[in-house]
Structures are given as C-alpha cells and as structure tokens.
Amino acid sequence: MWQKAWLETRWRFLIGLAVLVMLACGGVFEYPATARLLPAARSMQPDGGLVGRAIRDAIAIQSDYRGFIWWQWVRQNFTQLWSLFAILLGSGGLIGQGASGALFTLSMPVSRTKVIGVRAAVCFAELLILALVPSMLIPVLSPAIGESYPFRAAVVHALCMSVGGACIFSFALLMSTTFTDLWRPALVTCAIVIGLALVETALRQSGPYGLFAVMSGERYFREAAVPWAGLLISFGVAASLLYGAAGNLSQQDF
C-alpha cells in the first residue's frame, strides 16, 4: 500500500519539489537586487489607506534580509505554492482512480481506513519534505550572497507550513472521497482556500489563529514565538477532516 501511494503521488510531489526548490533559490539570489531598490522604496510616501499601510508595512519588514525572506518567500511564494501542491496531493485518492484499480485495491484484504490512512501518511511525509527541503536551502544558500539566515527559523517555518497547512490537504482528501474525479476536489478546495485567504486579508486582526498567519509562522517572525495554539487548532481540524474522509469512504458503495 505504501509503494502504491508513493507511485500514485510521486510526480505531483517531485514537480512540487522542483518548483519550490527553484523558487527558494530564486528568492535568495533576488535579494541583492531588491536591497538596491529599498532606499528608493523608502522615499515613497504612500497614502494612509489600507493599500498604503500595506506598502509601508512591506517596506519596513523587508528592510533586512530575514524580513525580506519572510515577506517574499515564506509569506507569499512558499505559502501559495505549498498550498497548491497540498491540494493536488490531497485530490485524486482511492475513488479518484475511477474505474481503474479501485475495485482491485478494494478486493485486497485491507480496510478502507488503512487505504486512506496510508495515502494520507505518504502525502503528509511528502508535504513535510516539500516544506523542509526548500526552507533549508535558504540558510544553505544565503552565504553565497553574503547574508546569513538561521537554520532554526527555516525549520520552524517549515514545520508551521506543514502542520498548519495539513488541514488544506485533509480538506482536499475529504473532497476526493466525495467526488470521483481529480478536478472537482481540487477546484472546490482551491475556491475555499482562496476565500479563506481573502477573508484573512480583510480581517488583518485574525492574529495567530488565521490559517495563513499560522502557516507562514508570522508570530514566530514578529515575536520569536512558535504559534502553538494555532498549530494545535490546525492539527485538530486536519485530524477531524481526515476522520471525516475515512468515514465517508467507509460508507461508499463501489
């Protein structure tokens, strides 16, 4: 079952790894050019509205290398693309195979709970690697541009991303036990995630409990405090969604 789960998800995982690694490298090597633009950016006087405040906030945060990495890489590219690959890995589970292989798999002496449990475990492992490998490249590559980035921060952000974002994967998995094709679970989950992101952006005061605030480790970046409560809530939600997916699968006729 483990090998089957790996074979079914490996291309999505490997493509995700390649994309995230390239973007992590790009993020590091982009910094010198951005740093040269910062004095000019600081001289701008944006208005006092929501957009103006956001621009001032972005400029202030990116005034040093660690801030730049968090703002450009962790908060944006990393969070968005990791979420996308979490959705893709969660979509297309057992019944997503349609007529191919589902009955054969179900005719094996294995419970449906184990089938979905193994699939989830393999994907969680892949998502953890998708978070850790690109994150660890940041401190490794930083000396190449004359900067440094703490390994501890890279690890904490990777863990925040994978534990905090586990509920995105679990929701996609739940959807894939509801719809029989690959695309509907992915599209429904994408719509929900985008909706959540918009709500969270509008309510900037969602604090450490907002999904994306937890995933990006905002509290750790600003206050050097791991968002344990947010991580625990995300883990609980992910576990509940996974339980729902297993229950959903066990009730289905094939």
Added chain:
Amino acid sequence: MTDPLVVHTSELRKAYGAVDALRGLDLAVPAGSIFGFLGRNGAGKTTTLKVLLGMARPTAGQARVFGLDATDARASVTIRQRAAFVTEDKDLIEYMTVDEIVAFTTSFFPHWDRDLEARYRRRFDLRRDQRVRTLSRGARSKLALTLALCRGADLLLLDEPTSGLDPAAADEVLQAIVSHVAARPLTVLFSSHQLGEVDQIADHVAIIDAGRTVISRPLDDLRAGFCRIQIVFDGDAPAATFHAPGVERIRRNGRVLTLLASAGADAVISEARALEPVSIDVLPVTLKEIFLDAVRTED
C-alpha cells in the same frame, strides 16, 4: 474449509437510490463446488459479488462468506484474505507493470505460490516489464486470473471471466480454472452469460432474475429434473391445466401442447394420458432453454 456453505445469502436486498439491484436474493454455495451464477444484464450478479466482498453494503438481508458476516468491516477483511475476485472489466492498477502488480498483490498474501506464479507467467506469456495499461484484453484476463489463483484463496469470485475474449483465449482461461480447481480444494462462484461454459465446468447453477433467485440446484439435478413434454392431439390441443408438481410452462400451438417440467415427467405424463393424446414425447432440454424459461417466467 469446514463450513458446508462457503457463501450463504438470505433475503439479500440492495437498492441504489430508486433502483432495486437485489430484491431478496437467496444463495447457497457449497464448499468445493464450481458454482455458475447466471442472469441477464442487470440481474444483480455483480452487485451480489460486491456485497460478498464488502464493496457494497446491502440494504437488508444477510450475506455470509466462510460463516462470516460480509457486511462487517473487520470480517470483510478476513473474507478477502481467503477470497479472490476477478471483475468483469478485469480491473487492475493501470500504471503498474506486471512485476509491480504481482509484488503489490503478493504483499497481502503470505501463502503466495511462487512456483505457480512462474508457471502461469510462462503459460500466459506475461512479460515482467509490460505496463498493465498496454496489455491486450486477453492478457489482462490472464494476468487477473494469475493474481487470483496464486494467492492460495479458498474462494474464487469470477465476474464474467471470459467476457470479451476470443474462443481460444476463453478456452485457455477456463482450462486454467478447471485444472486449478482439480489440484486443490477450492470453491468457485462465477457469473457468466456463456451458458455453454457454465454447462462445461459448473457443478451447481443458480439463475437469478431481477435481483431474485429463480433456480438454484446442482447441475445434474437440473438436467435430470427438467424436460420438455410434447403432447400431440388429433385435433386442436385443449387448453388444459396441469396439477402435477414442477410444471413451469405450458404452450399450445395447433395440435401440440408443450410443457416444460422441472420435477421429472412421470406425474405430468399420467395427467396427460387422461386427455387422450395421440402421442407423448419426453425430450431433454438444454441449460439455455432452462435459463430462457426461468428469466421469462419472472417477467
């Protein structure tokens, strides 16, 4: 295999929304039998096999395999440990190679017979590195059968095992099943539209129609019990009714009255003599005639 019945269903019902796939199916498959499961398209054969393996949940009734409740999730895993299922479409994992799908299946069955696997690979000419999706229909059937036979199962559930195969490939598959059963204690429950195949290899037969069992008997009893009785009269045949047991159907055509009897001819002949016919002939019937009659009766 100590259970006298390997498969036993009672009043089994299954509805998919408003459609009743099974409407009180009773089935008793004795241990060691080759049990032919006949029915028209949509009669409920595949649904029955899926219920037995826990792939579909019945709406009502009982389904037991090896004496275990097939509707219980934990028991269902034990049932699948001792059973093999070949679906009508020969559903396999498309992206795997022959070697990979063999390895995948082997991992579930500690009593996997490597020698038998090697023999079937040679006999069926299955290439190790070929992807399942590139196999011909015949090769798929042979691979599915190899995966079913080598695991040391006590029960084979075969859904239309020869559907879509040319006569040579169908014969090869049937021969493999028969020789496998001859070599070890095994129960085979197979559904088929090919009545000739059922006649050739089955020793028990059940005919189902519209989700209900119409006939279920040992094939020899069926052959011995069923007969066609042709009664010829001088003038037009009378519109007679017969009270003898087992009169399944009466047809009147000019001077000839034709009866299909399922409990032998003696009682019917005695009753027919009172009508003073010119002649009474008892003719054997084929499984096809019995099948057609059984499913027609239920319309």
